[in-house]
Amino acid sequence: MMPHKKYDKVLVINSGSSSLKFMIFSMINETMLAKGMVERIGDEANLVYSRNGEKKTEQLVTAENHGKALVVVCKMLIDKERGVLKSLKDVQAIGHRVVHGGESFKSSVLVTEDVKTSIKACNDLAPLHNPANLDGIIACETVFPGVPNVAVFDTAFHQSMPKHAYMYAIPQEYYTEYGVRKYGFHGTSHKFVAQAAANYFKKPLEELNLITCHMGNGASITAIEKGKVLDTSMGLTPLPGLIMGTRSGDIDPALIFFLARKGFSIDEIDDALNTKSGLKAVNGLDGNGDMRDTVHAAEMGKAAAINAINMFAHRAALYIGGYYTLLGGADAIIFTGGIGENSAPARKAITSRLEAIGCTLDEKKNASCFGVQQLIATEDSKTPVLVIPTNEELMISRETYKLLTDTAIPAKKK
Numbered sequence: 001m002m003p004h005k006k007y008d009k010v011l012v013i014n015s016g017s018s019s020l021k022f023m024i025f026s027m028i029n030e031t032m033l034a035k036g037m038v039e040r041i042g043d044e045a046n047l048v049y050s051r052n053g054e055k056k057t058e059q060l061v062t063a064e065n066h067g068k069a070l071v072v073v074c075k076m077l078i079d080k081e082r083g084v085l086k087s088l089k090d091v092q093a094i095g096h097r098v099v100h101g102g103e104s105f106k107s108s109v110l111v112t113e114d115v116k117t118s119i120k121a122c123n124d125l126a127p128l129h130n131p132a133n134l135d136g137i138i139a140c141e142t143v144f145p146g147v148p149n150v151a152v153f154d155t156a157f158h159q160s161m162p163k164h165a166y167m168y169a170i171p172q173e174y175y176t177e178y179g180v181r182k183y184g185f186h187g188t189s190h191k192f193v194a195q196a197a198a199n200y201f202k203k204p205l206e207e208l209n210l211i212t213c214h215m216g217n218g219a220s221i222t223a224i225e226k227g228k229v230l231d232t233s234m235g236l237t238p239l240p241g242l243i244m245g246t247r248s249g250d251i252d253p254a255l256i257f258f259l260a261r262k263g264f265s266i267d268e269i270d271d272a273l274n275t276k277s278g279l280k281a282v283n284g285l286d287g288n289g290d291m292r293d294t295v296h297a298a299e300m301g302k303a304a305a306i307n308a309i310n311m312f313a314h315r316a317a318l319y320i321g322g323y324y325t326l327l328g329g330a331d332a333i334i335f336t337g338g339i340g341e342n343s344a345p346a347r348k349a350i351t352s353r354l355e356a357i358g359c360t361l362d363e364k365k366n367a368s369c370f371g372v373q374q375l376i377a378t379e380d381s382k383t384p385v386l387v388i389p390t391n392e393e394l395m396i397s398r399e400t401y402k403l404l405t406d407t408a409i410p411a412k413k414k
């Protein structure tokens, strides 16, 4: 496909409650030109910035809101010394990460007034994320009038999941009234690594069955059957499934009533399960849920850290084994995210529990694999195991570029 010059420069925005992260790509050869973020928006804001291949710099800036933060970013992008653009007119399209698209969005969309209303309608499902994502879109509409904005949803890929996987066996009015069902998250990452695996095997994604393990501070595993999601470990919220940095993952849901009856408030329980649980709660490291530190402590012989890694690996293997069965076998198991890409001990702890489904780790390859695409199973392993670094921003810029080059944009009404 000939690159489409009209949409060559794509700005990717990930707008959080107090931060605005950005990356800018040239899509002709998919090169990242610059990246950074404004953090602590509203307070003493800080701009972190680097051009591709250069060291990052930091400087204090004034940014009371997302709009002002974007203006700060723009100034840097066109800075004579350190910028990457001649003028802001060079920005031809903007891709936005939006966490929750509910059932309204099964793929990426061009932002319109209706789309913004639908994103707002999902605020209930992602109260910390969606309003901030929308702030980022509105800031871009003001700073870049006439430039198309595309929303790319964390939940969209998982909308291909079958009903028997996404419904909860609870009174159905919770679904019809409030949209209570499994949505799944990290969809952009799962889709990115699945496509990269298809490239690796030189086969269309529609001919492969894959199990993708996105393991960062948040972690989820997805079963992908011929390009469609068969199941995923997160749910209505990102709390269930795997043991994460600070989230519990699966628990007995009755634990919540048990604790409520002991006098804990709903907010206290919410906070405990989302921010005080996971590795942080069990590794004996004084409230630090970092996997690298957990592995280090385990290597020093700390019993709690050893147990934490065993708990993490046991839960992950439970999902992978279940998904392998549901898929009727897998063409590959893929590790990605900070832990999946970099932690050889965590990968080893998981795959050592997967012998029954044909995973034989190549210990040497595994031990030397950090942040690069690599087969880490032996050549004759029945089930290949791959590390594939994720790149959610590149995926967002690809989705943006693809949507705009596949669609004729209607002219703006004057």
Ligand code: ADP
Residues within 6 Å of the ligand: 215, 216, 217, 218, 245, 289, 290, 291, 292, 293, 295, 337, 338, 339, 342, 343, 344
């Ligand atoms: P987030 O979900 O916040 O984007 P990341 O994908 O950056 O998180 O993953 C963070 C996790 O990855 C942490 O637990 C961290 O310890 C782990 N990690 C990052 N680098 C390494 C490494 N070299 N070895 C082991 N674990 C690592």
